[in-house]
Amino acid sequence: MKFAVIVFPGSNCDDDLFYAIRDGLHEQVAFVSYTETSLDGFDGVLLPGGFSYGDYLRSGAIASLSPIMNEVRRFADEGKLVFGTCNGFQMLTEMNLLPGALIRNKKIKFICKPVSLKIVNNQTSFTTDYKDQTLIELPIAHGEGSYYCDDKTLVKLKKNKQIVFRYEDNPNGSIDDIAGIVNERGNVLGMMPHPERAIETLLGSTDGLDLFKSMLTTHTEGVR
Amino acid sequence: MYSVKVYVTYKESVLDPQGQAVNEAISRLGFSGVSDVRVGKYFVMNIKATELEINQKVDNICDKLLANPNMERYRYELEELGEQV
Numbered sequence: 001m002k003f004a005v006i007v008f009p010g011s012n013c014d015d016d017l018f019y020a021i022r023d024g025l026h027e028q029v030a031f032v033s034y035t036e037t038s039l040d041g042f043d044g045v046l047l048p049g050g051f052s053y054g055d056y057l058r059s060g061a062i063a064s065l066s067p068i069m070n071e072v073r074r075f076a077d078e079g080k081l082v083f084g085t086c087n088g089f090q091m092l093t094e095m096n097l098l099p100g101a102l103i104r105n106k107k108i109k110f111i112c113k114p115v116s117l118k119i120v121n122n123q124t125s126f127t128t129d130y131k132d133q134t135l136i137e138l139p140i141a142h143g144e145g146s147y148y149c150d151d152k153t154l155v156k157l158k159k160n161k162q163i164v165f166r167y168e169d170n171p172n173g174s175i176d177d178i179a180g181i182v183n184e185r186g187n188v189l190g191m192m193p194h195p196e197r198a199i200e201t202l203l204g205s206t207d208g209l210d211l212f213k214s215m216l217t218t219h220t221e222g223v224r
Numbered sequence: 225m226y227s228v229k230v231y232v233t234y235k236e237s238v239l240d241p242q243g244q245a246v247n248e249a250i251s252r253l254g255f256s257g258v259s260d261v262r263v264g265k266y267f268v269m270n271i272k273a274t275e276l277e278i279n280q281k282v283d284n285i286c287d288k289l290l291a292n293p294n295m296e297r298y299r300y301e302l303e304e305l306g307e308q309v
Contacts, residue, residue: 057265058292065289094292101294103234108241148238148295173239 001219002028004042006072008063009034013049013086016196021046024199025212034066043219044081045072047088049141049194059102059144060090069095081125081215082188086142089180089190098183098190099157100149102142106173110143114204116168117179117193121161124182125218126189129210135168136207138193145192147174147181160184165191225305226271226278232291232298233264265290270305278302 005017014031021029032039039045052063063069069091076082076097084092092098105111114137122132130136149157154176157163165180172192180191195208234240240262247261267290273281282300291298 057289061289061292093294099294101292103238103295104241106239106241108245146239150237150294173241 001043001216002030002041003044003046004030004032004039005046005048006068007031007033007048008050008052008066010052010054010063011048011050011087013194013196016194017046017048017085020196020199020208020212024209025216027212027216032068034063034068036068037071039068039071039075042075044083044215045075047072047082047084047091049086049088052087052091055144058090058094060087060092060094063087064091064094073097076183076188079185079187081218083126083211083215084188084190085194085196086140086145086192089192090144092188092190097188098181099153100147100175100181102144102192103146103148104144105142105146105171108143110141111145111171112139112141113171114139115171115179115193117165118168119164120166121164121182123161124164124186124189124214126182126211126214127164128217129214137198137205138195138208139197139205140171140193142172142192145174146172147178147192149175157181164189165193226273227303227305228267228269228271228278228282228300229303230267230269230282230286230290230298230300231264232267232286232296233262234295235297238295275304 003021005014007014090102093101119130122130162181166177167179170177182189195211198205198208243262250258286298
């Protein structure tokens with residue numbers, strides 16, 4: 001499986017994603033600049049964390065209008081796997097590939113620490129290698145990670161089982177403790193925590209690796 | 225040519241922790257009776273457009289970029305500048 005890590009001006013977790021795929025998952029991976037216009041030859045797209053365009057206007061807003069993003073949208077529309085973490089999640093909501101928005105943390109502070117998450121749905125293309133309802137530990141590092149959506153959207157998210165990860169101890173004021181969601185079709189995942197920073201014991205947790213393994217499983221066995 | 229002033233704020237239903245922090249700081253300064261502080265964004269720009277186009281053009285710019293309709297609302301003021309270059 002060949003992954004693309006999209007690099008924006010101000011991305012700072014692009015290397016972490018690259019490392020997770022190359023040294024954790026042992027699959028192919030390449031950096032793709034935000035100025036590119038093609039994703040030919042790739043099977044999965046990874047949108048990294050960081051501060052694209054210095055978080056100007058709104059986190060992820062300007063990055064979501066980059067040349068490569070039309071292609072990412074087409075890629076997603078074809079049903080291929082797209083994963084965004086942190087700033088990548090913010091971009092996916094800004095592009096309306098995922099519903100809702102990420103707003104400033106409830107207590108304003110930037111939070112950087114490991115948090116406990118529950119796998120709420122292990123039937124997605126990104127979580128098949130996890131056991132359902134288990135707890136995992138992943139790091140978060142964000143100032144604008146409070147997930148917000150209107151009531152109607154929340155009802156829909158629950159009904160369609162689009163909520164994938166929930167915080168055990170909500171750190172940022174996210175609605176319904178939401179840490180990560182998929183789109184209705186199930187091929188686009190966005191989450192604030194960083195699985196790519198938890199892929200080997202040296203990093204303090206290996207709980208993130210199964211997410212990338214799940215993507216590989218899905219690619220090998222077909223999208224769910 | 226129009227001078228356009230756009231104001232973007234969080235929807236009422238969205239918690240504005242920044243506004244709350246500013247509200248607390250105002251109180252700490254000794255000003256009483258200040259409540260419901262909301263922090264927003266303010267954009268100023270010049271736009272070339274006809275009277276017929278201008279509203280649609282500004283609405284489009286706001287909907288597609290300046291505001292995120294999932295959490296924000298906007299309003300704007302137009303001032304006609306005449307035929308300046």
